[in-house]
Amino acid sequence: MEIDTRIGNLLTNLEPITLEEMMDIRLMNRTDTKFVTNKETLARLLELAQGKYYAQFTDGSKIANYMTTYWDTDDHHFYMEHHNGRTPRQKVRVRTYMDSNVTFLEVKTKNNHGRTGKKRVEVPGQQITGEGGNEEFLREKVHLGLADIHPTVRNRFHRITLVNYGKTERLTIDFDVRFHNLETEKDADVGALVIIELKRDGNVYSPVLGILRQLRVKPSGFSKYCIGSVMTNKGLKQNLFKQKLVKFRKLANS
Numbered sequence: 001m002e003i004d005t006r007i008g009n010l011l012t013n014l015e016p017i018t019l020e021e022m023m024d025i026r027l028m029n030r031t032d033t034k035f036v037t038n039k040e041t042l043a044r045l046l047e048l049a050q051g052k053y054y055a056q057f058t059d060g061s062k063i064a065n066y067m068t069t070y071w072d073t074d075d076h077h078f079y080m081e082h083h084n085g086r087t088p089r090q091k092v093r094v095r096t097y098m099d100s101n102v103t104f105l106e107v108k109t110k111n112n113h114g115r116t117g118k119k120r121v122e123v124p125g126q127q128i129t130g131e132g133g134n135e136e137f138l139r140e141k142v143h144l145g146l147a148d149i150h151p152t153v154r155n156r157f158h159r160i161t162l163v164n165y166g167k168t169e170r171l172t173i174d175f176d177v178r179f180h181n182l183e184t185e186k187d188a189d190v191g192a193l194v195i196i197e198l199k200r201d202g203n204v205y206s207p208v209l210g211i212l213r214q215l216r217v218k219p220s221g222f223s224k225y226c227i228g229s230v231m232t233n234k235g236l237k238q239n240l241f242k243q244k245l246v247k248f249r250k251l252a253n254s
Contacts, residue, residue, distance in 0.1 A: 003039045003192070008063075010046035016057035017163050022170075031203070032116055035196040035212060036220040038251055039175060042194045045211055049162060052207045053171070056161035058099060064159045065098035066174075069126055069182075070225045071149040076236060079152075082226050083240050087112045090142055091225055092149060094126050105134055107141040151182045153228045164207055169200035171208055177224065181232035188231035191252040195222045222248075 037045075055062045071092040072078045081089040088111045096103040105128055106120040121137050128134055128146065135145050156178050162171040173196050178189040196217075200206055212218075221244075230238045230245060 003043060006043045007039065007046065010043060010050075011055055011062045011160065013050055014046070014053060014055035014062070014162070016062065017054035019056065019058050022056060022161075022163065031200055033198045033219050034222050035198070035217050036222050036248060036251065037194050037196065037215070037217045038254060039192045039194055040254075041215055041217060042173065042175065044215055045208075045217075048211045048214070049208065053162040053164055056163065061099070062160060064161070065156070066159055067096045067098055067126070067154065067156045068224070069094045069151050069154045070228075071128075072152045073144070073149055076152070076229075079226060079229050079236065082223055083237060085240070092138070092142060093225070094123065094128055094151075096126060105137065107138070109141075153225060153232065154180045154182060155224050155228055157224075162208075166204075168204045169198060169206055169208070172197045172199070174224075177228075179228035179232050181229070184233050184235075186232040188228070190227070190248065193248055193252040195224070 056064070058064055070078075071094070078089070078091050082091075088109055090110075091108045093106050093108070094103060095106055103123050103125050104120040105123045106118055108116060108118050110116045119137075119141055121133065123132065123134065130146055138149075139145055156176075157174045158176045160173040160175075162173070163169070164171075173194060175192075175194045176189075177193070177195070178187070180187050196212075198206065198208060226241060227245070227248070229236055230241045
């Protein structure tokens with residue numbers, strides 16, 4: 001059976017949870033951990049998650065569609081901060097939840113303790129102007145204005161969101177990630193690669209950690225902005241990401 005069909009069938013067997021019910025889940029002491037695998041392993045994970053996890057159900061589907069545009073300076077300041085491993089570091093993005101057509105201007109900040117925070121304001125669409133307090137929001141959060149940054153890389157992807165029965169963690173699973181570089185006009189995609197992010201309340205018991213260990217999936221960082229930039233702009237410094245790209249390509253093809 002084709003892998004996408006298998007994943008879809010396995011999702012139908014997971015008990016649904018609505019977005020409204022998800023709003024009740026407050027992860028007050030949240031920790032985030034990323035994992036990278038492929039679609040074959042994802043199908044196995046969904047098999048093992050039966051009876052342990054809900055699947056978020058929105059607009060008639062358990063698979064959501066996202067589009068994100070990252071903004072950066074002319075010298076790619078936000079990209080270079082990540083490449084050079086500096087913390088705290090930030091990213092500016094505009095994310096559209098395609099199924100509901102809701103868009104947010106967001107600033108993500110990773111602090112010196114490895115924690116990631118996000119601040120956002122709703123905007124009418126992907127084209128950002130200084131209206132509605134956007135200029136003030138950016139100057140407050142990143143000390144830059146709209147004249148200082150521009151769109152660089154756009155991605156589109158599908159997302160599955162799982163919630164454990166204890167409602168102490170969320171698991172986002174992103175796949176079919178495609179990139180378009182707005183500076184070089186180059187396109188790229190990650191093939192069968194799957195990016196998983198576990199968001200849980202402190203160090204409480206996590207069923208999926210046992211599942212991931214069983215499947216031999218280890219934690220691995222993955223920045224959609226940085227990987228998308230490297231794959232579509234050969235002019236960027238990319239020493240830090242070369243080894244990761246080789247690993248990810250092998251994983252996608254295994």
